[in-house]
Amino acid sequence: xxxxxxxxxxALELAERILSMSPGELTEVSVRGGVSRLxxxxxxxxxxxxxxxxxxxxxxxxxxxxxxTASTNSLDEESLREAVAAASKMAEFQKPNEEFNGxxxxxxxEEPKTFFDSTFDFSPLDRxxxxxxxxxxxxxxxxxxxxxxxxxxxEVCLANSLGLRAYHSGTMANLRTVVMSDSGSGYxxxxxxxxxxxxxxxxxxxxxxxCEMNKDPEPVPAGEYEVVMEPHAVAxxxxxxxxGGFAAQAVSEGRSFLVGRLGQxxxxxxxxxxxxxxxPLGFPMPFDMEGVPKRKVVLxxxxxxxxxxxxxxxxxxxxxxxxxxxxxxxxxxxxxNLFMGPGRSTMGELIRGTKRGILITRFHYTNMAHPMxxxxxxxxxxxxxxxxxxxxxxxxxxxxxxxxxxxxxxxVDAATAERVRAGRAVVPAIHVPAFNFTGVTEF
Amino acid sequence: xKELTSLALEKAKRLGASYADIRIVDKRQESIRTKNxxxxxxxxxxxxxFGVRVLCDGAWGFSSSSTLAPSEIERIAQEAVEIARASxxxxxxxxxxxxPQEPVTAKWESKLKVDPFLVKAEDKIKVLMExxxxxxxxxxxxxxxxxxxxxxxEKVFASTEGSYIEQVRTETGAGxxxxxxxxxxxxxxxxxxxxxxxFASKGFEIVEEMDLPGHAExxxxxxxxxxxxxxxxxxxxxxxxxxxxxxxxxxxxxxHPIELDRVFGQEAAYAGTSFLTPEKLGTFRYGxxxxxxxxxxxLPYGLGSFGYDDEGVPAQRTVIVDKGIFxxxxxxxxxAQELGQVSNGTARSDGWNHIPIIRMTNVSLEPGDWTLDxxxxxxxxxxxxxxxxxxxxxxxxxxxxxGVEMAYEIKDGALGAMLKxxxxxxxxxxxxxxxxxxxxxDEWHLWGLPNCGKGEPGQVAHVGHGASPARFRNVKxxxxxxx
Numbered sequence: 046x047x048x049x050x051x052x053x054x055x056a057l058e059l060a061e062r063i064l065s066m067s068p069g070e071l072t073e074v075s076v077r078g079g080v081s082r083l084x085x086x087x088x089x090x091x092x093x094x095x096x097x098x099x100x101x102x103x104x105x106x107x108x109x110x111x112x113x114t115a116s117t118n119s120l121d122e123e124s125l126r127e128a129v130a131a132a133s134k135m136a137e138f139q140k141p142n143e144e145f146n147g148x149x150x151x152x153x154x155e156e157p158k159t160f161f162d163s164t165f166d167f168s169p170l171d172r173x174x175x176x177x178x179x180x181x182x183x184x185x186x187x188x189x190x191x192x193x194x195x196x197x198x199x200e201v202c203l204a205n206s207l208g209l210r211a212y213h214s215g216t217m218a219n220l221r222t223v224v225m226s227d228s229g230s231g232y233x234x235x236x237x238x239x240x241x242x243x244x245x246x247x248x249x250x251x252x253x254x255x256c257e258m259n260k261d262p263e264p265v266p267a268g269e270y271e272v273v274m275e276p277h278a279v280a281x282x283x284x285x286x287x288x289g290g291f292a293a294q295a296v297s298e299g300r301s302f303l304v305g306r307l308g309q310x311x312x313x314x315x316x317x318x319x320x321x322x323x324x325p326l327g328f329p330m331p332f333d334m335e336g337v338p339k340r341k342v343v344l345x346x347x348x349x350x351x352x353x354x355x356x357x358x359x360x361x362x363x364x365x366x367x368x369x370x371x372x373x374x375x376x377x378x379x380x381x382n383l384f385m386g387p388g389r390s391t392m393g394e395l396i397r398g399t400k401r402g403i404l405i406t407r408f409h410y411t412n413m414a415h416p417m418x419x420x421x422x423x424x425x426x427x428x429x430x431x432x433x434x435x436x437x438x439x440x441x442x443x444x445x446x447x448x449x450x451x452x453x454x455x456x457v458d459a460a461t462a463e464r465v466r467a468g469r470a471v472v473p474a475i476h477v478p479a480f481n482f483t484g485v486t487e488f
Numbered sequence: 489x490k491e492l493t494s495l496a497l498e499k500a501k502r503l504g505a506s507y508a509d510i511r512i513v514d515k516r517q518e519s520i521r522t523k524n525x526x527x528x529x530x531x532x533x534x535x536x537x538f539g540v541r542v543l544c545d546g547a548w549g550f551s552s553s554s555t556l557a558p559s560e561i562e563r564i565a566q567e568a569v570e571i572a573r574a575s576x577x578x579x580x581x582x583x584x585x586x587x588p589q590e591p592v593t594a595k596w597e598s599k600l601k602v603d604p605f606l607v608k609a610e611d612k613i614k615v616l617m618e619x620x621x622x623x624x625x626x627x628x629x630x631x632x633x634x635x636x637x638x639x640x641x642e643k644v645f646a647s648t649e650g651s652y653i654e655q656v657r658t659e660t661g662a663g664x665x666x667x668x669x670x671x672x673x674x675x676x677x678x679x680x681x682x683x684x685x686x687f688a689s690k691g692f693e694i695v696e697e698m699d700l701p702g703h704a705e706x707x708x709x710x711x712x713x714x715x716x717x718x719x720x721x722x723x724x725x726x727x728x729x730x731x732x733x734x735x736x737x738x739x740x741x742x743x744h745p746i747e748l749d750r751v752f753g754q755e756a757a758y759a760g761t762s763f764l765t766p767e768k769l770g771t772f773r774y775g776x777x778x779x780x781x782x783x784x785x786x787l788p789y790g791l792g793s794f795g796y797d798d799e800g801v802p803a804q805r806t807v808i809v810d811k812g813i814f815x816x817x818x819x820x821x822x823x824a825q826e827l828g829q830v831s832n833g834t835a836r837s838d839g840w841n842h843i844p845i846i847r848m849t850n851v852s853l854e855p856g857d858w859t860l861d862x863x864x865x866x867x868x869x870x871x872x873x874x875x876x877x878x879x880x881x882x883x884x885x886x887x888x889x890x891g892v893e894m895a896y897e898i899k900d901g902a903l904g905a906m907l908k909x910x911x912x913x914x915x916x917x918x919x920x921x922x923x924x925x926x927x928x929x930d931e932w933h934l935w936g937l938p939n940c941g942k943g944e945p946g947q948v949a950h951v952g953h954g955a956s957p958a959r960f961r962n963v964k965x966x967x968x969x970x971x
Contacts, residue, residue: 081945083944083945084574084575085754085944086578087752087753087754087755087756087757088580088752088753088754089578089580090578090579090580091547091548091574091575091577091578091579092548092584092754093548093550093754093843094547094548094549094550094571094572094574094575095550095551095552095571095842095843095945096550096551096552096567096568096571097539097551097552097553097841097842097945098552098553098554099537099552099553099554099841100554101533101535103533112527112529112530113530113531113532114529114530114531114532115531115532115533116531116532116533116534117533117534117535118534118535118536118537118554119534119536119554124534127534128532128534131532132532135530135531135532135609136530138608138609138610138613139527139530139609139613140526140527140613140617142526142527142528143525143526144524144526168574169549169570169571169573169574169575170574170577172574173574173575173577173578174577176578177577177578180578189753191753191754191756191757192757193757193758193944195944195945221757222757223756223757225753225756298630298631298667298669299630299669299670299674300630300631300667300669300674302672304669409760409882409883410759410880410881410882410883411880412878412879412880413878414877414878414891414909414911414968415674415891415909416674417669417672417673417674418672418970420968422878422880422889422891422911422967422968423880424880424881424882424883424887426760426882426883443882443887445880445882445887445889445913447889447967447968447969448968449969481968481969483889483913483967483968484887484889484913484964484967485887486882486884486886486887486915487763487884487886487887487915488882488884488886
């Protein structure tokens with residue numbers, strides 16, 4: 046038994062026990078948790094080093110259309126009974142939810158390999174050694190490194206009174222750093238299910254290299270520029286496009302740009318975006334938080350908006366099949382493992398194809414300014430460069446942008462063949478002919 | 489409980505820790521969300537556990553568990569020491585040292601009138617359903633939603649320096665929102681604030697004071713009216729902000745950059761650093777003479793109020809900006825001593841499983857002596873903006889941009905046409921230096937924000953901000969292409 050994890054058998058036994066306590070006509074149970082460890086560093090030393098472990102059991106008790114939900118992180122008999130009683134009491138005094146249309150039945154699931162002992166067993170000393178690699182690389186250039194190395198293992202067990210039983214466990218590791226000089230900074234990161242796939246030397250080299258390039262940035266006036274977006278920036282834009290726009294519930298409530306536009310060509314031919322919960326290039330998960338098997342959903346094909354993401358409730362309401370994108374308790378459908386298709390260019394070609402433009406390493410603190418227009422504002426950070434006549438000529442001070450993701454993907458005219466895992470999405474770098482920078486900051 | 493805390497502290501000391509503390513936390517929450525005439529969710533949750541933090545070989549280690557048993561407490565104390573020893577392999581040239589703090593033995597409890605956990609669910613649902621019905625009486629409303637939530641946190645803190653502190657805090661909050669959408673436009677209006685409403689360290693009386701049903705029709709009518717309102721023009725003009733939008737302005741452009749851990753780079757790879765570097769302390773002109781900002785964890789009912797922080801330091805009032813001059817940071821014991829200071833008590837954690845980091849308390853703009861009416865009458869041309877909708881700021885907290893739910897033109901000292909999609913942008917110190925009027929006490933409100941994210945692993949703090957309406961000269965509004 047792995048310390049901090051329940052394992053499939055124990056988790057399912059626990060879920061069965063909770064189900065047996067429920068007086069509900071229908072009952073859903075989730076048991077989620079695991080271990081999470083993180084070493085954080087700044088100014089070339091470890092300033093925080095933590096570990097946590099625990100599980101939360103959540104029960105949803107349903108009488109007719111009356112629903113109550115309760116959760117506890119204490120898994121002893123008494124606490125579980127208390128949680129079931131609390132959920133039952135709430136359901137009893139509840140008004141019927143006329144939109145409630147049942148819970149999913151049993152299903153069979155794929156079993157992707159997602160658990161790696163190398164990650165689970167990675168120790169605080171192992172993390173410290175990797176951090177030292179980055180700190181040494183930064184110090185060798187007179188820079189300061191900050192960042193975090195996190196590793197963890199999580200498990201999810203779902204069960205309901207219709208016989209649905211689902212269990213999944215996986216590991217994840219992420220190493221990221223911002224390397225800083227007195228006048229600029231650079232970013233590097235890597236994430237993987239298997240910690241052995243993370244190379245601290247490579248992460249350090251990327252961040253130190255960017256920091257060296259980003260020396261004494263000068264201001265360039267705000268305005269419209271051609272841009273080359275590196276994958277982290279692209280991933281954020283893809284996230285905004287999909288989150289609000291392609292959730293079926295958002296469309297049915299009239300708050301998506303796709304209202305009345307599904308099937309239309311809204312984007313450049315180059316744009317292909319899909320969600321695939323089982324693709325190991327991302328972080329696979331065989332089912333959603335309602336226990337519905339995940340299926341690949343093609344959101345955009347050659348620029349045409351094709352399909353929507355459904356949870357159980359929205360699918361039933363609209364007479365569709367759920368796609369495996371539900372959250373526990375009906376929070377609405379959401380994407381989980383996003384991909385954008387590759388182009389045919391290299392990064393060098395994107396830059397060489399830019400007459401006068403800006404190279405963006407990544408964005409900072411972005412926020413949706415208008416959901417129907419997918420108008421997003423945010424800042425650039427950790428390496429913003431001016432490109433002239435196909436060459437990077439100098440670093441520039443960071444910009445604020447206020448731009449629509451719809452326009453970005455409608456006009457993108459080149460993408461790299463190489464794709465990178467950036468956060469929760471796998472995407473290429475792209476070239477966009479016009480991007481609206483609306484302000485400049487002082488660094 | 490003392491036996492359990494002693495077990496952890498003794499074990500850590502035996503294994504070589506020079507300092508250790510333990511927090512045992514029991515947190516209970518209840519919430520009800522309604523949407524379009526249905527109870528969308530009704531949830532109750534409880535989370536119990538403990539965390540042990542140690543200094544060993546001059547470096548930090550922390551571990552935590554939800555199993556509150558003697559053997560597990562000893563195991564976690566040992567793990568925290570092992571983690572600290574790993575940290576010590578990547579040190580600066582010096583050990584981590586804590587600013588001195590007198591040991592405290594105390595009990596503290598927040599005050600309330602009506603225990604929100606004893607109010608019947610039917611009564612809570614009735615309030616929300618009435619507001620929901622009234623919002624949807626305007627047929628232009630696509631989604632009407634509301635929520636009421638309550639939280640109680642019971643916490644024990646003990647340290648190897650001899651502190652033993654027991655605290656109980658209760659919070660309650662509520663809010664409603666109407667969403668209207670038509671012909672490619674989408675507008676929201678909320679009451680009393682966006683992002684879930686208003687929250688305080690109070691009981692259910694806060695929900696009664698709000699009178700959600702009494703404001704429901706106005707909220708709905710404004711959301712629908714915004715659909716066809718004039719687009720906020722793009723220009724540089726005078727800007728008047730209501731109290732609720734000012735709280736977010738304070739939060740992002742003052743509250744975060746004064747966190748001393750941020751200043752020292754401890755958040756650099758995530759949320760960023762701060763332009764308020766230590767050489768600016770005591771001399772930097774952050775704002776105009778009208779700008780005095782205070783961090784006060786002792787304010788009654790504040791969402792950022794408490795008795796003692798999670799290092800056992802008493803809650804206190806600290807002047808951050810005094811008549812425009814930057815005077816103080818928010819500090820912890822570790823960061824304060826780097827500046828030769830003692831902690832002003834702002835290290836807080838959001839649960840048993842996370843370490844304390846510097847968090848805002850109640851960071852507020854002190855009231856001035858105007859009224860909102862007087863400010864508008866005194867403004868020849870400008871824009872009045874209410875209630876935050878979107879926010880963004882750079883990683884040193886200089887260049888910001890905020891969007892609001894609703895705005896009005898100001899023409900010749902009076903409110904004119906309603907404006908939609910209004911936003912404004914600026915550089916933090918230029919913006920605060922342009923402040924030339926702040927309304928007085930009668931229009932000052934202490935808002936609660938239960939959603940301040942910081943740190944890795946991510947923590948969510950509950951903080952407070954007080955403000956009354958204020959005016960800022962020559963601000964860029966209407967940013968972006970909207971046609």
